[in-house]
Amino acid sequence: MEARRAALGLNDPIWSQYVHYLKNLLAGDFGESITRPGLSVSQIIGQRLPATIELAGLAFVIAMLVSIPLGVLMAALTRGGRRQRTELAFTSSSIVFAAIPEFILAVGLVCLFGQGVGLLGIFPVAGRSGPLSLVLPVISLAVAPTVVLARVVRVEVLTVMEADYIRTARSKRLRAWRLYLRHALPNAVTATLTLSGLLLGGLIAGTVLVESVMAWPGLGSSMVSSILTKDYPLVQGIVLVYGVVVLVINLVVDVVLAVLDPRSAIQES
Amino acid sequence: MTARTSSSAPDPSTPSPARRLLAGLAKTIRTPMGATATVFLGVVLLAAIVAPMLWSGTAAKVDATALDQGPSGEHWLGTDNLGRDLLLRVLVAARLSVLLSLSATAIGISLGLLLGAAPWLLGPRLGRLAAAFVNIAVAFPMLLMTLFFAVIFGVGVQGSVCAIGISMAPWFARLTQTLIAGVQKRDFVAAARIARVSRFGVLRRHILPNIAEPLIVNVALAAAAALLAFAGLSFLGLGVQAPEYDWGLLLNEGLSGIYVNPAGALGPGIAIVVAGLGFNLFGEALAKVLGSRHKVRTFRPRGASRTVSGSGGHPRQHATDGSAGDAIAPAGEVPVLEVDRLRVSLDTPNGTVSPVREISFSMKRGEALGVVGESGSGKSLTALAVAQLLESPLHVEAATLRLLGKDLMAADPRSRATRRFLATSLGLVFQNPTTSFNPTMRIGPQLAEVARLHQDMSRRQAGARAVDRLRAVRIPGAERRAKQYPHEFSGGMRQRAMVGMAMMGNPSLIIADEPTTALDVTIQRQVLNLLEQIRVENQVAVLLISHDISVIGQFCSRVLVMYAGRVVEELPSADLRTSARHPYTRALLSAVPDMTADRSQPLATVPGRPVDPADRPAGCAFAPRCTFATAQCHTAEPPLQEVGSGGTVACWNPQEGAVTAVQGQVQQAGRGQA
Numbered sequence A: 001m002e003a004r005r006a007a008l009g010l011n012d013p014i015w016s017q018y019v020h021y022l023k024n025l026l027a028g029d030f031g032e033s034i035t036r037p038g039l040s041v042s043q044i045i046g047q048r049l050p051a052t053i054e055l056a057g058l059a060f061v062i063a064m065l066v067s068i069p070l071g072v073l074m075a076a077l078t079r080g081g082r083r084q085r086t087e088l089a090f091t092s093s094s095i096v097f098a099a100i101p102e103f104i105l106a107v108g109l110v111c112l113f114g115q116g117v118g119l120l121g122i123f124p125v126a127g128r129s130g131p132l133s134l135v136l137p138v139i140s141l142a143v144a145p146t147v148v149l150a151r152v153v154r155v156e157v158l159t160v161m162e163a164d165y166i167r168t169a170r171s172k173r174l175r176a177w178r179l180y181l182r183h184a185l186p187n188a189v190t191a192t193l194t195l196s197g198l199l200l201g202g203l204i205a206g207t208v209l210v211e212s213v214m215a216w217p218g219l220g221s222s223m224v225s226s227i228l229t230k231d232y233p234l235v236q237g238i239v240l241v242y243g244v245v246v247l248v249i250n251l252v253v254d255v256v257l258a259v260l261d262p263r264s265a266i267q268e269s
Numbered sequence B: 001m002t003a004r005t006s007s008s009a010p011d012p013s014t015p016s017p018a019r020r021l022l023a024g025l026a027k028t029i030r031t032p033m034g035a036t037a038t039v040f041l042g043v044v045l046l047a048a049i050v051a052p053m054l055w056s057g058t059a060a061k062v063d064a065t066a067l068d069q070g071p072s073g074e075h076w077l078g079t080d081n082l083g084r085d086l087l088l089r090v091l092v093a094a095r096l097s098v099l100l101s102l103s104a105t106a107i108g109i110s111l112g113l114l115l116g117a118a119p120w121l122l123g124p125r126l127g128r129l130a131a132a133f134v135n136i137a138v139a140f141p142m143l144l145m146t147l148f149f150a151v152i153f154g155v156g157v158q159g160s161v162c163a164i165g166i167s168m169a170p171w172f173a174r175l176t177q178t179l180i181a182g183v184q185k186r187d188f189v190a191a192a193r194i195a196r197v198s199r200f201g202v203l204r205r206h207i208l209p210n211i212a213e214p215l216i217v218n219v220a221l222a223a224a225a226a227l228l229a230f231a232g233l234s235f236l237g238l239g240v241q242a243p244e245y246d247w248g249l250l251l252n253e254g255l256s257g258i259y260v261n262p263a264g265a266l267g268p269g270i271a272i273v274v275a276g277l278g279f280n281l282f283g284e285a286l287a288k289v290l291g292s293r294h295k296v297r298t299f300r301p302r303g304a305s306r307t308v309s310g311s312g313g314h315p316r317q318h319a320t321d322g323s324a325g326d327a328i329a330p331a332g333e334v335p336v337l338e339v340d341r342l343r344v345s346l347d348t349p350n351g352t353v354s355p356v357r358e359i360s361f362s363m364k365r366g367e368a369l370g371v372v373g374e375s376g377s378g379k380s381l382t383a384l385a386v387a388q389l390l391e392s393p394l395h396v397e398a399a400t401l402r403l404l405g406k407d408l409m410a411a412d413p414r415s416r417a418t419r420r421f422l423a424t425s426l427g428l429v430f431q432n433p434t435t436s437f438n439p440t441m442r443i444g445p446q447l448a449e450v451a452r453l454h455q456d457m458s459r460r461q462a463g464a465r466a467v468d469r470l471r472a473v474r475i476p477g478a479e480r481r482a483k484q485y486p487h488e489f490s491g492g493m494r495q496r497a498m499v500g501m502a503m504m505g506n507p508s509l510i511i512a513d514e515p516t517t518a519l520d521v522t523i524q525r526q527v528l529n530l531l532e533q534i535r536v537e538n539q540v541a542v543l544l545i546s547h548d549i550s551v552i553g554q555f556c557s558r559v560l561v562m563y564a565g566r567v568v569e570e571l572p573s574a575d576l577r578t579s580a581r582h583p584y585t586r587a588l589l590s591a592v593p594d595m596t597a598d599r600s601q602p603l604a605t606v607p608g609r610p611v612d613p614a615d616r617p618a619g620c621a622f623a624p625r626c627t628f629a630t631a632q633c634h635t636a637e638p639p640l641q642e643v644g645s646g647g648t649v650a651c652w653n654p655q656e657g658a659v660t661a662v663q664g665q666v667q668q669a670g671r672g673q674a
């Protein structure tokens, strides 16, 4: 034990441990797991990260694919105070769904598909075994971002529909879908994208919980178990990866926004 | 979570913030959403207070004879692996769950307020540092931050409370910063600073009370977030540790026994959702109530007012048949536009209001007709009504509305044929070229849209046509310009491009609604000359809407003068100076020094205020501002009648003689506005 402590450098003063750690970090070395000796932190992360990316990425794509058309559709249906009941149903159900945290939804789905009559065994409720096993964790993760984003898209589109250029577009007597998709939506995209960046960050955090509920072999379940077993090198490594991922997402959103906004495009001269 | 900053801070002149807040709370509870939230929160708080007093012993009692049971009459949610009643445990756990999340919220808010007020308290340099720090921290999802701090502070209740509190702080700090930035430029803050009240004093006495409202809304939302985060931590085994238990821990235990008793997982899950929803809904409802106090959202047509009184009972005056255009349009030729008794109405809770009524006129090929009036006179609504661009809740009625002989009132506006007809025979030029182009589309494609969709041109043909139109409106380098975005154009060029867009489909009529108002004088002239040239060369009729009677006088052959939604005078523009009869027309004219005068001077205005279409006086609408008003004017509305010189006028006391500019008044007005 003492020898192992020495080998890990745990007897050195804190600051020198820290400097050592940072040095190794820069070299791409996160150190070695305590609970799983022989495996380096980088190796474990390398094994686990793809599963998490798969989960978060798919959930995000689905959230975008559902929420944007849904938001535009709701805007078109409820514009100018029409269909007040539809609007009320949409708004209140979106508030309710947004308030259900992903891990509780996951537990509910596990109950339903693990125990429910007639639903048993349609989708696996635990583990990562083929595409079907993705269904439940992805649903758990995607529902809240979808409704939040759909609400924002609706509000943004409705705001844009009041703009002068929409009146110009209407004077060209376009079909409604062209008005909404070609003229309104691109102008509502800034707020949508900004929020979707935030939601993607939140989604990644959500994977930690959902992975634990559904025994998904990703980074999150690995982090939780390593916190509980006090495997600090592993915890540090994983936290760092999460941090970098979130920063990268923010950066990407900024870049995409800059590219999409013609006002920032380089002028031809 | 998304911060709610929509409700702006209240004015210091209004009643005390505390009282406003109480009133807001009372109102919130009465909204459907607020009531639901109150019920949810009430149940949760009741359980939190009462359940531990009644059942904490029973809930902890181990019963070896009833291990891992499903729901039964005795144990509604079943029992856990020690035979303890799960329903009672869920109820008892309410206290710890709520208390812990409220403590975390309190920590988060205090830290957040401090951090958020730091830029204000520490001055600009250190403040910028704090702001930068907050900006970075805010980018990280709260749950991730919580896990991070949970690692640092260690597993357990204290660690989790601190972790959640701290990870919530940046979010609150950002909110506080935004709110403070909103109020600190206000007069009362500046005044307090000048009076040398300390920064802290200003913060406590002047700023905080004014940002309290939105902050409190967000406290409810933050409490919901904290509750969910705590449940998450405990669920992962990082928060509350046995033998203590909260909902998250119960959920964890329930999940491991889910195949024995699903209710054991569903029970705490539902409790978490109900509590979370309670806080969330309450926050949303409160935000709605407090937010809506500042901006009452009612529909307002330009110049219409919020309060609407009944408009029934006005005598309906029909224009004498044939008065308007028929006499001018030569027999045999189909007029480009025929309008008879056009009315635009709006249904309000207090009855129907008609901001435009009894408009009749007609236009022949290549004619330039002007509509002049102050803002709120209904001239733009008339233009949009003719163009079939008004949307509900506004609706249009007319005895006749024909474009090139086609009855627009009978046509289905959504049919392909009607859309095609309107898009190609009617061109529109709007007031503000800066906002009237779609900023996310290149100019060329914006022009080409009509040709592609309604003239069956290929993308390439339509593009070529767009370039051709841009050339026609004298945009240099049209080919290159077509590939640019609107923001790369100058204001005048944009308006010329707009005219080019109106010309895409070889229209017979162009409606130009204040096309030059947003432009400076030289550009105004360019655009008017361009319209004039198009009118003459292509025999396009132009309906020009303007508040500037001198623009109308120069450009148009005939003038309709509108006041309070109806035509009060119509006459050839050549006769404006010599034979305008209506006192309003004459007032408009006398406000312009000379037809050829420099229009860079601000326009003088007609004394008095325009009338509110929802609150039109009985009799002549102009009577309150009219120097010639007689008793009759206040009781009966004058009908539009023909007068000798080929015009019509709606006035009981039409005036005679040439109109001269009131020089003094103009100069005064000019100086006043400079």
Ligand code: SF4
Binding pocket: B582, B583, B584, B620, B621, B622, B623, B624, B626, B627, B628, B629, B630, B633, B638, B650, B651, B652, B653, B654
């Ligand atoms: S009707 Fe009477 S109040 Fe109205 S414009 Fe004529 S004179 Fe003035």
